[in-house]
Amino acid sequence: MLVVLSVSQFIEQINGIIAGEFVVEGEVSQYKVSQGKWIFFDLKDERAVVNCFATVFSLNTPLEDGMKIKVIGYPKIYERSGRFSLTVQKVELVGDGSLKKAYLLLKKKLEEEGLFNKERKRQLIELPSKIGVIASRDSAAFGDFVRILNNRWKGVEIDICNVAVQGEKAVTEICEAFNFFNTQETGCEIIVLIRGGGSLEDLAAFNDEATVRAVYGSKIPVVCGVGHERDESLCDFAADVRASTPSNAAEIVVPDKADFITTLDFSLGRIYSSLENKIIKERRRIEQFWHAISSILESPLQKCYNLLAEFERLPNLLQSQLSIYRVFVQSASVLFKNIDPKNVLQRGYSLARDGAGKIIRRASQLDVNEEFVVEFYEGQVIARTIEKEVKKSNQNQLL
16 A cells, blocks of 8 residues: 655655756756846756756856756755756856857956956066966976977076866866965966867866956966967956967067077167267267367466566566566455455455345435345344434434
8 A cells, every 4th residue: 555645755755766966968948047146047958858956156157048068966856846956066068159158158248347458467577587387287388388488598487386277177276376376475477377279178277267267366467378379268368468379478478588688789789879979979068168168268368378478588677567567466366355245244344235135335225214134254134224324415414
């Protein structure tokens, strides 16, 4: 005799029977997002449909109707609705068509967020002493990178984070490598992300949202050299500099030593020529200035020297006349010194000026209670007229 079960008991037993993880492949339809966090869609083939449920946070790739995918999840009948559904834990894209759609959807989303803006791209240091490389150590791409780097500029230190560049672990390991270079004191001045070419499926890790955000969020400038020249990963758009290949990445991060030396020699030659021209120009300017000064001073000085020489060659009869001239010259020199305002002030005299700076020669130039400046040999004072005495017609008048 069959056991009578309640509805809840029945569903509980069924869920127990179907419990387990399954991988199901099909085409997405009726895709929708509720409240910004719950995802509902149908997974179908030619003969059947299964309802799927997931959270926004559990999906690692954007979806839309028509995409072919594999989902990993567990089936369940919900007690309240009695509805059978597959709770999705992970999604994998199937076929180039789905991969291309996911690529374009994510590219549009990240582009709108500003992750690809050219304004935020940073300049690379011209001669880095240490480079961080995120790559598969055993890959041909890494071997080409190191070979070309050493051919162009030997001595650059390379710190490599060996990661999977394809498969389930790739995204996690690449993101952890970026986190390592950005949180540890490695001294790396550039991070280079490289991988050889491949299909869109092979390059899936470099079109994953988590990887692209890791590139964008790097504090250290990033060069991305993924795939062949025709390949364009989303990491290329987020990086500061895109290299067409891993080999091209090596050409970007260091200059060719021979070309660098040639350019340096040329630059130094230009600097030397420029300085030499400036020195020649300044020397000519100084010579012209000195010639102009000499032409002004030389004539009167030379005349004096010539006159003295002629006097010295005169007979003794003219000796007395020469003495007179010498006395005259000496007297003139003393006179010039005596009439120098500073020398006069040094002997105890002072100089008075009114508010406009004009020299006061007569008491009549001042009014009572008017301020004026008295200048001494050292310093000056501001004085005020209390009273004044003006000489007029040989009579003193006291005001």
